[in-house]
Amino acid sequence: MPFYELTLITRSLSKADLVKALVRAGNTLLNQGAVIEKVESLGHRDLAYRRIAKQTNEKVYTSNMFLFWTHMSREMRESVDSILRQDLDTVHVGIVTNEEKEPIECNLEELLKPPAERQAVKELREKQKMGHFTRQIVFKRTEKEWRSIPKSYPIAPPRY
Amino acid sequence: MLRSIVKGFLNSGRSVSRTAANYSDTVASGSVVEQSDVDEPVELKSNPYDKPARKCLLCRTGIDLDYKNARLLQQFVSNFSGRVYDQHVTGLCDMQQKKLLQTISTSRKAGYMPILVKDPKYLKDPKLFDPLKPLRPHSFA
Structure with a gap:
């Protein structure tokens, strides 16, 4: 069962109602077969943007946020999500997996080089697919530049 | 001789x-x-x-981007348009920039970060980079 972090944002509630809403959310998780590792309160915060509570249509600018550390299957995740979303006391539910950490290799030095020396640009030059007409245009342009270089002086340079 | x-x-x-x-x-x-x-x-x-190879800000400091840390993420967002700055402005390496975009999108979906603007609380946060002095003139240059 993969690990999920479930963020729950409630509408503004009294303390007793808040406890009821939290217990209900926890029970839905457990009834679906999820394992709750930890419940954290993120506090009464300003929300990132205004949300609207269901049924009462009141606008929610600040409210309580909670974080559940849970383990549940992928199918459970969808059912839990839909049930908690339909709850009248929740304003928002976000379920997030923690991604596997890949080792990060910093290639800033490569990016700071001029484009002619960059490996990505070299590969693009050699391997990129080019259409017939683009290829012809490039050929013509280079040919023109090549022709424009004088092969010999129009007037012979003076001999000394 | x-x-x-x-x-x-x-x-x-x-x-x-x-x-x-x-x-x-x-x-x-x-x-x-x-x-x-x-x-x-x-x-x-x-x-x-x-000289030792230069590293980007996040690789140098070893800071891990977290979707719950909306304040850090919003330092990469423009004060004016509310959009994420491009790689040539942020000065991050390829992988960190990709990770930044992913993390910001998850943070927005989970409800930690505003979508269209930068949170006005964080407008005066210290600047990590100068958008008027990008590494390159354009991200494709």
Whole structure:
């Protein structure tokens, strides 16, 4: 069962109602077969943007946020999500997996080089697919530049 | 004439060859190209005076991007348009920039971060980079 972090944002509630809403959310998780590792309160915060509570249509600018550390299957995740979303006391539910950490290799030095020396640009030059007409245009342009270089002086340079 | 004298000196005087051997011992054996004659000039595989590779801000400081840390994420967002700055402005490496975009999108979906604007609480946060002085004139340049 993969690990999920479930963020729950409630509408503004009294303390007793808040406890009821939290217990209900926890029970839905457990009834679906999820394992709750930890419940954290993120506090009464300003929300990132205004949300609207269901049924009462009141606008929610600040409210309580909670974080559940849970383990549940992928199918459970969808059912839990839909049930908690339909709850009248929740304003928002976000379920997030923690991604596997890949080792990060910093290639800033490569990016700071001029484009002619960059490996990505070299590969693009050699391997990129080019259409017939683009290829012809490039050929013509280079040919023109090549022709424009004088092969010999129009007037012979003076001999000394 | 002079060459022959020098050769003779090198062959006769052992002290010179000894110093050369000592020198090759002191230098790390992996970085020196092996040579048949001791008196040949020492060739190094890598330039010892090379500067260490520069790293991007997040790689240098070892900070891990977290979707719950909306304040850090919003330092990469424009005050004016509320959009994430491009790589040539943020000065991050490829992988960190990709990770930044992913993390910002998850943060927005989970409800930690505003979508269209930067949170006005964080407008006066310290600047990590200057958008008027990008690394390159354009992200595709």
